[in-house]
Amino acid sequence: MTQLTVEKEQLVRPALTVSGISKTYGTGAEARQILGDITFEAYDNETVSIVGPSGAGKTTLLRCLAGLLEPTSGTVHLRDQLVTSPPEQLAVVFQDYSRSLMPWLTVQANVELPLRGKAGLTKTERHERARESLESVGLGSSGKLYPWQLSGGMQQRVAIARALAYQPTVLLMDEPFASVDAQTRSDLEDLTHRIKARYNMTILLVTHDIEESVYLGDRVIVMSGTPTTVTEIVPVDIPYPRDQITTKSTREFAELRAHVLSQIRTTTG
Numbered sequence: 001m002t003q004l005t006v007e008k009e010q011l012v013r014p015a016l017t018v019s020g021i022s023k024t025y026g027t028g029a030e031a032r033q034i035l036g037d038i039t040f041e042a043y044d045n046e047t048v049s050i051v052g053p054s055g056a057g058k059t060t061l062l063r064c065l066a067g068l069l070e071p072t073s074g075t076v077h078l079r080d081q082l083v084t085s086p087p088e089q090l091a092v093v094f095q096d097y098s099r100s101l102m103p104w105l106t107v108q109a110n111v112e113l114p115l116r117g118k119a120g121l122t123k124t125e126r127h128e129r130a131r132e133s134l135e136s137v138g139l140g141s142s143g144k145l146y147p148w149q150l151s152g153g154m155q156q157r158v159a160i161a162r163a164l165a166y167q168p169t170v171l172l173m174d175e176p177f178a179s180v181d182a183q184t185r186s187d188l189e190d191l192t193h194r195i196k197a198r199y200n201m202t203i204l205l206v207t208h209d210i211e212e213s214v215y216l217g218d219r220v221i222v223m224s225g226t227p228t229t230v231t232e233i234v235p236v237d238i239p240y241p242r243d244q245i246t247t248k249s250t251r252e253f254a255e256l257r258a259h260v261l262s263q264i265r266t267t268t269g
């Protein structure tokens with residue numbers, strides 16, 4: 001192998017490498033294996049959607065990836081780093097924005113809060129990062145408000161801004177738009193496209209919504225079975241920029257959506 005090939009391989013090292021993850025809850029007679037043998041990679045500037053039936057273990061998988069839960073076997077690497085606790089270069093956005101924001105802190109202070117744990121950032125830099133990420137989610141003028149003064153969709157934008165301020169290599173999103181109305185959901189999906197383009201990061205998105213998985217994904221991982229394994233990894237070769245009306249009206253989009261749905265149905269009987 002030439003030196004050049006070695007260097008190229010090092011350059012394209014995945015942002016996230018998941019190797020043979022399994023997870024069993026409980027022990028002895030109470031033991032229940034939820035995740036089978038999950039292996040995949042997620043690359044730079046890629047959105048990977050994860051879909052599967054309810055209870056398949058999508059949140060369990062995300063918690064293992066985030067270093068919040070220890071897998072029973074297998075490993076997760078963020079670049080070269082073995083994940084054993086929440087890594088610095090990873091941020092998570094959960095579904096329940098109302099519980100993730102501190103009601104007694106302003107929007108700006110909520111976004112700045114996790115940055116206090118980040119070494120080497122001055123107070124001014126923290127402030128500037130928070131301001132910039134609020135700006136990028138369209139809340140540049142809402143920094144002085146409190147979360148309870150905002151709509152649900154705006155609160156979820158604050159939660160997204162807080163994750164962005166961290167400038168993560170990998171952003172994990174667990175059903176992030178499940179608690180907002182349909183119009184807000186579309187707006188937040190388009191925001192996700194924009195922030196991915198702007199911050200050049202890897203996004204892993206767990207969703208129940210098959211249409212959303214295709215619209216946002218560069219690849220869709222379909223999980224199912226008991227214990228759950230990866231049934232198929234579906235490439236989404238739909239060009240950018242994607243648009244709620246035009247993209248979703250294409251035959252390509254309809255075919256991909258139908259394919260993902262059929263994969264979930266086939267494997268759940």
Ligand SMILES: Nc1ncnc2c1ncn2[C@@H]1O[C@H](COP(=O)(O)OP(=O)(O)OP(=O)(O)O)[C@@H](O)[C@H]1O
Pocket residue numbers: 025026034052053054055056057058059060061
């Ligand atoms: N801490 C735990 N201890 C024991 N069992 C658990 C624990 N957390 C989750 N489970 C079980 O693991 C299974 C998978 O749960 P998980 O929340 O990961 O699935 P999911 O695919 O995210 O579900 P949903 O789509 O409904 O949100 C469920 O049967 C759940 O009851």
